[in-house]
Amino acid sequence: MTTILETINSPADLKKLSMPELKQLANELRTFIIDNVSKTGGHLSSSLGTVELAIAIHYVFDTPEDRLVWDVGHQAYAHKILTGRRDRMSTLRQYKGLSGFPKRSESPYDCFGTGHSSTSISAILGMAVAAKTLGKKGRSHIAVIGDGAMTAGMVFEALNCAGDMKDLRLLVILNDNDCSISPPVGALKNHFTQLMSGQFYAQARDIGKAIVRPFPKLFDLTKRAEEYSKGMVAPHSTLFEEFGMNYHGPIDGHDLEVLIPVLQNMKQLNGPLVLHVVTQKGHGYAPAVDNPTKYHGISPFDSSKGIVPSPHAKTYTEVFSDWLVDIARKDPGVIAITPAMKEGSGLVAFAKEFPNRFFDVAIAEQHAATFAAGLAAEGLKPVCTFYSTFSQRAFDQIVHDVAIQDLSVLFPLDRGGLVGADGATHHGSFDLSFLRCIPNLVIMAPSDENECRQMLYTGYKLDHPAIVRYPRGRGPGVPVDKEMHELPLGKARLVRTGNAPKGARVAMLAFGSMLAEAKAVAEKIDATVYDMRFVKPVDGDAIEEAAKNNDLLVTLEENVIIGGAGDACLEVLAAKGIPADVFQIGIPDRFIQQGDNLHLYQECGMDEESILNKIEERLKRIG
Ligand SMILES: Cc1ncc(C[n+]2csc(CCOP(=O)(O)OP(=O)(O)O)c2C)c(N)n1
Ligand SMILES: CC(=O)[C@@H](O)[C@H](O)COP(=O)(O)O
């Protein structure tokens, strides 16, 4: 029997459905998403929470002519399915398959690419202003943003602009599921909780009924907006009204009978509008409702059993997590900071043992860095963790607040390099390039788990800012010493001395995770291998020695070649006036999409076989 879902090839098909059919469609979508994500992995909890919202928006608005931006974009699976991509959902997050996030090149319905949080209001505002400028009068502009994403500074920069522009067709839908990846934190959470409670909610509900009544639509909303502006309705004003936006809600984001007429009414209004929609993260799948954090972003699993933890070798994140607890037990000055990535960055154990020294500052990378600088200025030992990709947001703070003042902040940088299924928005491809140019910073890249622990300790002991940059997932499985020691600053480690004949003598200068490939290739061509350890200061003596004793130097890094660690080696050779044939392996100058890392390595020419072939070709040319 054909399901309703199978009849939906575009939002136009949705508009033909009755309310009971729309409700049936919501159920089918949920089942489809659970089944699909159980095979592909992905962001399950958030996408289950927005099923009705996606149906209602596409039912009411005329996408893609009306513009719709999903903040972060990890909740947009129902949107993808409803907009003609159902048949390709089995390729979600796979190599050459559908992206896990909205992507302009993938569909006209994805009018703006996302992945990093809190960009939606700025983007939709730009589009609304463009529509006005281009004379596209009837076009609506909708941003869907979560309560977690609302915490980032960029949102407030956008609201500050939007609230002052009264003649745009702009609707911000606050998708409030009372959850970021972790439970929500901060004063904004308290504000949203207040909006959901007591007298305010009761009044809002009554008004909600009024909004739902079919006639007179405009009158009700306009009147309500006036009442708000006169302070007549709410006992306290909402944040959005303080910013000059018309706030409506909260309403039940799983009730299509409410959502659809409210959106139909709001569609007719001009001005910056906010609709507060309450949803449940994981809605419709009990294990995800019980533990939305665990089911936030997941690997493939058996949906009949839920996620069953399996024993595994420690990841770099876990090595960091253990180190942090160990050092914090010794030093009461250690403070840990995360911008909303407690679980992913390995801070759960620390937060449990040292709740007063743990700060989840919400999605606020910029603030996290400067907050750490303030702590360091007073002599404490802040350990401020970032995913490499999200650290991009904190560049100026690392320069201006930390490095210029040479403050002793340790930045463990997780997910350095290719991260796999999240793709271009999330690969940690650039950090070595944009951080290496900052004076005072020490940058280390471990090639195994024990080195990671010792580098963290080395960074912690330094009186300068330090970065320890490690990849997503596991290392080679080296045992980790309990004791800690400082590594000699800026010194590489000679791992293997090659003995190839003249004309074929190769030295591999490997940074971080690429040591594994370097060693494997070296075995085949009898090459010399250095574990460079420090990207900054890079070991000039080792580079000089390698250049003098070999015919070809190969630098290897999991970072873009441009400006990366290999370039640091070239700079040394140029400064010392040493002629050398240097070949750089790293991420090429283009955005790498999603997929398993093996495919991505091959695509970048960073896998063992590609490296070997390239070296052999190069040696032929030299010879
Ligand atoms: C700049 C940035 N920092 C961190 C993240 C990681 N991240 C992805 S989703 C998320 C939580 C978002 O919460 P919310 O907007 O409420 O959406 P929900 O997951 O609840 O659906 C975080 C912290 C990100 N994508 N971008
Ligand atoms: C959407 C988002 O930004 C995060 O959920 C991210 O996908 C987490 O990545 P990890 O799976 O590497 O923790």
Ligand SMILES: [Mg+2]
């Ligand atoms: Mg949320």
